[in-house]
Amino acid sequence: xxxxxxxxxxxxxxxxxxxxxxxxxxxxxxxxxxxxxxxxxxxxxxxxxxxxxxxxxxxxxxxxxxxxxxxxxxxxxxxxxxxxxxxxxxxxxxxxxxxxxxxxxxxxxxxxxxxxxxxxxxxxxxxxxxxxxxxxxxxxxxxxxxxxxxxxxxxxxxxxxxxxxxxxxxxxxxxxxxxxxxxxxxxxxxxxxxxxxxxxxxxxxxxxxxxxxxxxxxxxxxxxxxxxxxxxxxxxxxxxxxxxxxxxxxxxxxxxxxxxxxxxxxxxxxxxxxxxxxxxxxxxxxxxxxxxxxx
Amino acid sequence: xxxxxxxxxxxxxxxxxxxxxxxxxxxxxxxxxxxxxxxxxxxx
Numbered sequence: 001x002x003x004x005x006x007x008x009x010x011x012x013x014x015x016x017x018x019x020x021x022x023x024x025x026x027x028x029x030x031x032x033x034x035x036x037x038x039x040x041x042x043x044x045x046x047x048x049x050x051x052x053x054x055x056x057x058x059x060x061x062x063x064x065x066x067x068x069x070x071x072x073x074x075x076x077x078x079x080x081x082x083x084x085x086x087x088x089x090x091x092x093x094x095x096x097x098x099x100x101x102x103x104x105x106x107x108x109x110x111x112x113x114x115x116x117x118x119x120x121x122x123x124x125x126x127x128x129x130x131x132x133x134x135x136x137x138x139x140x141x142x143x144x145x146x147x148x149x150x151x152x153x154x155x156x157x158x159x160x161x162x163x164x165x166x167x168x169x170x171x172x173x174x175x176x177x178x179x180x181x182x183x184x185x186x187x188x189x190x191x192x193x194x195x196x197x198x199x200x201x202x203x204x205x206x207x208x209x210x211x212x213x214x215x216x217x218x219x220x221x222x223x224x225x226x227x228x229x230x231x232x233x234x235x236x237x238x239x240x241x242x243x244x245x246x247x248x249x250x251x252x253x254x255x256x257x258x259x260x261x262x263x264x265x266x267x268x269x270x271x272x273x274x275x276x277x278x279x280x281x282x283x284x285x286x287x288x289x290x291x292x293x294x295x
Numbered sequence: 296x297x298x299x300x301x302x303x304x305x306x307x308x309x310x311x312x313x314x315x316x317x318x319x320x321x322x323x324x325x326x327x328x329x330x331x332x333x334x335x336x337x338x339x
Contacts, residue, residue, distance in 0.1 A: 029329075029330075029331055030329075031329040031330075032329075033325065035324075035325050035328040035329045036321045036322065036324050036325030036328065037321075037324075038324070044332070044335055044336075045327075045328040045332065045335075046331045046332045046335050046336050050328075052328075053324050053325075053327070053328035054328075057327070057328070057332060057335060058324045058327065058328065061323075061324075061327045061332075062320070062323065062324075065323075069318065069320070071315070071320065072311040072312070072314040072315035072318060072320060073311070073312060073314075073315020073316060073318070073320035073321060073323075073324065074315070074320070074324065075311050075315075076307075076308045076309070076310070076311025076312035076313075076314070076315055077308070077312060079304055079307060079308035079311065080305070080308035080309070080312065082304075083301060083304035083305050083308060143334070144332070144334055144335070147332065147334055147335040148334040148335070148339060151335060154332070154334075154335030154336055154337070155336070155337055157335065157336055158335070158336030158337045158338075161331065161336060168331075168336070168338070171338050172337060172338060173338070175337050175338065175339055176336075176337030176338065178337075179337040180337070211304070213297070213300070214297055214300035214301045214304055215301070216301055216305075218297075
């Protein structure tokens with residue numbers, strides 16, 4: 001799939017999740033029944049356009065409630081989305097991911113892909129998931145820590161709401177200033193680095209990433225067709241080598257590698273390709289089951 | 296192995312969603328999401 005088709009799908013997904021267009025003009029949020037269902041991507045439910053609930057906000061609110069209950073419903077929905085699509089949600093359905101993709105298309109002399117700390121910073125999102133989304137909201141009641149101190153989607157929602165709601169604008173203080181700084185850093189970094197929030201900070205990515213391994217929608221690399229040209233790993237914005245690990249937890253399934261592969265060795269979809277013995281490019285017989293990314 | 300993992304994950308997710316709906320957690324999510332979350336937008 002080429003980039004243009006992906007942008008069209010991302011635009012439609014963003015519009016569908018923010019279909020309450022009236023809210024952008026009135027400064028009021030949607031309050032219908034669909035707000036009881038979590039959307040798969042990061043989309044703050046305080047955004048004037050949002051017609052669904054943010055899964056991370058709902059999870060933290062459930063964990064930080066005075067009367068503690070295990071949030072079966074939200075965890076079940078997250079597990080369902082992750083098992084169905086894995087991080088395809090990040091690549092195609094997440095509105096904040098889409099915003100970062102658009103920012104990265106802005107021409108800028110410095111575009112960073114590989115840097116020293118990158119490998120270690122990738123673990124930060126797992127730490128944030130455990131600390132800010134799970135542990136702290138359980139310990140300190142009525143405080144969704146990730147939403148309160150870090151979530152850039154909420155800050156965007158606040159900015160959009162304040163255009164039409166002067167009372168909100170007057171209530172903003174130090175916390176809002178901090179959140180605007182965080183948002184600004186993420187957006188500026190997004191011009192230089194592809195999807196910095198998804199790579200390093202997003203707890204949703206930390207939930208969906210490991211589910212890439214078992215998700216119904218998956219990627220496969222046919223070793224008998226792969227000529228090890230390296231085009232797939234060169235084009236990957238998330239710095240994944242799909243020939244080594246087609247279902248890496250870091251892969252957001254943007255499908256650029258599938259598009260670039262000259263021999264169509266990479267494929268993505270729900271149906272698994274039947275395994276047959278085919279001669280490889282070196283003329284040898286490839287044993288059955290030599291599909292990388294396939295157990 | 297992967298298929299077994301997928302089936303187990305789907306099974307657990309359906310079970311959790313059903314448990315959550317029986318526990319009226321849909322309404323709890325709706326109640327929170329239908330109001331402006333002040334912490335989320337930077338007031339608090």
